Structure formats: C-alpha cells, structure tokens
Amino acid sequence: MLSWQTGAKLIPEALTTRVSRDEELNKLAIQAFKNITGFMGDRETSKDMKRHADKLLSHGIKMPDRSGNFSDTPEELRDEIYCQICKQVTRNPNPESAIKGWRLLALTTGTFPLDA
DSSP: OOSOOOTTSOOSSOSSHHHHTSHHHHHHHHHHHHHHHHHHTSSOOSSOHHHHHHHHHHHHHEEEOTTSOEEEOOHHHHHHHHHHHHHHHTTOSOHHHHHHHHHHHHHHHHHSOOOO
C-alpha cells in the first residue's frame, strides 16, 4: 500500500515490479528509500538533509555501474523514486515530515522527469 511508514521499517523491496525484478535496481531502490526517509526525518541518521537529497537526486540522473562508471539512470528507477516519495507523504502523521517530503518531490521534479 502506498502510504507513510516509519523509516525504522525499511521497505524490503522496490514498490514497482519493474524495479523489484532487477537485483541491482532493487538495491538502489532500497537505498533511495533510506535517503528519502533520512531527508524527511522519518529515520534517524548521522547525515544531514542535504547529503540525503544530493545522493537521491544524483542517482536519479546518473547511477554507478559495477566498474564505477556512471550511466543514465533507467526510467524505471526514476519512477520508483517518485512512488516512494508519494508513499511517504500519503497519510504522514507528522506535518514537518510531510512538508519535507513535498519539498523533496519539488526538487525531484525539477531534477529529472517522470517516465511518460
């Protein structure tokens, strides 16, 4: 279900089937959720909000491959990031967290497109 959950309970796999079927993309999707919940304050973390946003947004543009080179991020992962942010703002009981989620969604839409 696409509604808020505490960051202490990380998603076990990607929300979208296209990403969960790919082992590498699924790992990146779980990391994206960690960055989203860290940015929103739904999960305790030693990183500041900016570092979480930077990592999430940069992975939405380019992603590392096994050899350490970067290539364009697949649209499927971008869509997954959008779904995860929407999940975290839906029925979020903490207004401060929800506002941060909406800000992150605004940053995301200004950084990379949703698959058409």
